[in-house]
Amino acid sequence: MKPLRIAEIFGPTIQGEGALIGEPTVFVRAGGCDYRCSWCDSMHAVDSAYRDAWAPMTTEAIWAEVARLSGGRALTLSISGGNPAIQDFGQLVARARAEGYRTALETQGSVARDWFAGLDMLVLSPKPPSSGEVPDPEALAACIAAGQGAGAMVLKMVIFDAEDYAFARRIAADHPGLPVYLQPGNPETDPDRPVAAQDVADRLLWLVEMVTADGWFGVRVLPQLHVLLWGNQRGV
Amino acid sequence: MKPLRIAEIFGPTIQGEGALIGEPTVFVRAGGCDYRCSWCDSMHAVDSAYRDAWAPMTTEAIWAEVARLSGGRALTLSISGGNPAIQDFGQLVARARAEGYRTALETQGSVARDWFAGLDMLVLSPKPPSSGEVPDPEALAACIAAGQGAGAMVLKMVIFDAEDYAFARRIAADHPGLPVYLQPGNPETDPDRPVAAQDVADRLLWLVEMVTADGWFGVRVLPQLHVLLWGNQRGV
Numbered sequence: 365m366k367p368l369r370i371a372e373i374f375g376p377t378i379q380g381e382g383a384l385i386g387e388p389t390v391f392v393r394a395g396g397c398d399y400r401c402s403w404c405d406s407m408h409a410v411d412s413a414y415r416d417a418w419a420p421m422t423t424e425a426i427w428a429e430v431a432r433l434s435g436g437r438a439l440t441l442s443i444s445g446g447n448p449a450i451q452d453f454g455q456l457v458a459r460a461r462a463e464g465y466r467t468a469l470e471t472q473g474s475v476a477r478d479w480f481a482g483l484d485m486l487v488l489s490p491k492p493p494s495s496g497e498v499p500d501p502e503a504l505a506a507c508i509a510a511g512q513g514a515g516a517m518v519l520k521m522v523i524f525d526a527e528d529y530a531f532a533r534r535i536a537a538d539h540p541g542l543p544v545y546l547q548p549g550n551p552e553t554d555p556d557r558p559v560a561a562q563d564v565a566d567r568l569l570w571l572v573e574m575v576t577a578d579g580w581f582g583v584r585v586l587p588q589l590h591v592l593l594w595g596n597q598r599g600v
Numbered sequence: 601m602k603p604l605r606i607a608e609i610f611g612p613t614i615q616g617e618g619a620l621i622g623e624p625t626v627f628v629r630a631g632g633c634d635y636r637c638s639w640c641d642s643m644h645a646v647d648s649a650y651r652d653a654w655a656p657m658t659t660e661a662i663w664a665e666v667a668r669l670s671g672g673r674a675l676t677l678s679i680s681g682g683n684p685a686i687q688d689f690g691q692l693v694a695r696a697r698a699e700g701y702r703t704a705l706e707t708q709g710s711v712a713r714d715w716f717a718g719l720d721m722l723v724l725s726p727k728p729p730s731s732g733e734v735p736d737p738e739a740l741a742a743c744i745a746a747g748q749g750a751g752a753m754v755l756k757m758v759i760f761d762a763e764d765y766a767f768a769r770r771i772a773a774d775h776p777g778l779p780v781y782l783q784p785g786n787p788e789t790d791p792d793r794p795v796a797a798q799d800v801a802d803r804l805l806w807l808v809e810m811v812t813a814d815g816w817f818g819v820r821v822l823p824q825l826h827v828l829l830w831g832n833q834r835g836v
Contacts, residue, residue: 376812378821385621386781386820388812439817545622561797565828572829576612576624581675584622585614589823592801593808 367420368451369395371409373429374599376439380590382487382520382545384468389440390433392426392456394448398474401495403524405553405596409446423455430460438464440484447471449507454479470520474499476506481513488542489520490535492528494549501538508539518542523571524549533580544583546571550591559595564588603656604687605631607645609665610835612675616826618723618756618781620704625676626669628662628692630684634710637731639760641789641832645682659691666696674700676720683707685743690715706756709735712742717749724778725756726771728764730785737774744775754778759807760785769816780819782807786827795831800824 375390395418397410408414421429430441441460443453449471457479460467468485480486488507490499511517519542521532528549536544548567552559568587575585594600611626631654633646644650657665666677677696679689685707693715696703704721716722724743726735747753755778757768764785772780784803788795804823811821830836 376815376817378808378812386822388817388819388821434817435815437815437817561801561828565797568825569829572614576614579612579671579673581612581624581670581673583624585624586622587825587828589804592797592823592828593805 365423365452365455367422368426368453368456369415369418370421370426371395371406371414371418371446372599373426373433375433377600378589379440379442380593381547381586381588382470383516383518383543384440384442384485385586385589387440389442389468390430392430392441392443394443394445394451394453396450397446398450399447399472399491399495399497401491401497403495403549403551403553405550406444406446407553408555408598423459426456427459430465431463438466440466440468442468442470444470447474449475449477452477452479454482457482471507472497472499473504473507476503476510478510480507480510483511484515486511486514486517487520488517489522492521492523492531494524494528495522504535508542518545520545520547522547522549523574524551529574536583546575546583546585547588550588550596552596555596555598557596559591561592564592601659601688601691603658604662604689604692605651605654606657606662607631607642607650607654607682608835609662609669611669613836614825615676615678616829617783617822617824618706619752619754619779620676620678620721621822621825623676625678625704626666628666628677628679630679630681630687630689632686633682634686635683635708635727635731635733637727637733639731639785639787639789641786642680642682643789644791644834659695662692663695666701667699674702676702676704678704678706680706683710685711685713688713688715690718693718707743708733709740709743712739712746714746716743716746719747720751722747722750722753723756724753725758728757728759728767730760730764731758740771744778754781756781756783758783758785759810760787765810772819782811782819782821783824786824786832788832791832791834793832795827797828800828
């Protein structure tokens with residue numbers, strides 16, 4: 365098997381967002397992405413300019429690092445990116461599960477993989493208009509079909525403005541069986557610039573007020589705790 | 601039936617903590633408590649000095665207000681306090697469920713009620729040593745037994761210091777079947793004094809580092825989002 369391109373492996377820390385928020389997690393961040401979101405906060409895992417920094421690793425080597433970081437004690441392994449679905453993480457998912465770890469994958473839902481079915485949690489994050497990307501509804505539907513065997517599957521959408529909010533309502537309406545998580549966008553993408561905790565609070569408040577005023581009660585609204593704790597620093 | 605003593609009914613807003621964090625919710629806060637936690641952030645629902653401000657309400661009147669606030673659209677009804685288990689909320693729980701609302705109750709686990717079994721979510725929050733209270737293990741066990749029929753049941757514990765943390769580990773070990781949520785304590789109890797968002801972040805970071813250094817991976821660590829958003833203000 366071809367080695368996997370890995371931007372970083374770090375943890376244990378808590379999952380900062382979405383359905384598994386607050387859960388101790390080791391993260392494997394894949395290098396490479398088929399999207400270029402305008403506000404991407406992980407460009408070091410996306411832009412080919414960083415490609416030389418992505419370590420080519422075998423599944424075995426990745427697993428060894430996850431096991432080392434977690435002291436061999438089972439927790440949640442979250443695979444993110446970039447878009448991890450453009451590579452084959454099926455063996456890593458199987459290995460982690462065999463060792464009693466819980467597995468989660470985060471992807472925009474542009475590329476479907478049969479190994480989604482082996483996950484404990486598949487997080488699909490279609491990108492809203494503010495990203496500058498235009499998600500393909502058929503690709504998303506294919507990802508949802510591929511994820512039917514997963515332990516759980518959710519939609520998570522980032523909201524920067526009213527147009528993003530309308531997009532999220534449409535996506536949710538198209539897929540009524542999936543739990544929906546919304547989070548306010550983080551406009552600060554420079555890892556070297558701190559993010560004020562109050563700014564995180566202000567953006568969350570804005571989104572909470574939008575959701576409650578609209579009466580969209582079948583949704584969960586959460587901040588990005590890692591931004592609250594560490595701004596855009598990497599490796600945390 | 602005797603009227604219920606209600607300190608406040610408010611929402612919809614998001615649930616700020618624990619297993620249902622981020623979920624649109626209307627809160628019914630019961631007046632009266634069998635505890636006097638040193639750091640209580642809801643003394644207006646606890647101390648008898650506020651008793652005159654607690655409205656005596658029938659289940660029907662409470663339900664009418666919940667329905668009005670939520671515009672008749674089903675969401676989560678969370679009953680808190682004070683300790684709501686010292687009064688009989690069985691009829692309200694049944695009424696809300698019959699109307700398609702999801703019901704949650706938050707109690708320290710000192711008084712068991714047969715109507716716990718009708719809840720969608722029972723949150724048991726045994727108070728740690730820093731509270732000045734000493735939870736009765738038999739009362740907590742009785743609450744857990746009463747909650748077996750509930751849709752879900754979790755432990756949520758507030759952590760101010762290392763002694764509280766050790767307490768939480770013991771309680772979790774005594775009840776290995778229950779999901780555990782930890783949250784950092786909020787030492788500011790005056791509703792008129794703001795809480796800096798950075799202080800919320802700092803306390804969360806402290807607890808995250810304690811949990812990950814200890815390798816306690818079977819737990820979730822979450823802040824109080826309502827404190828991040830509104831400090832200790834009431835009615836939000």
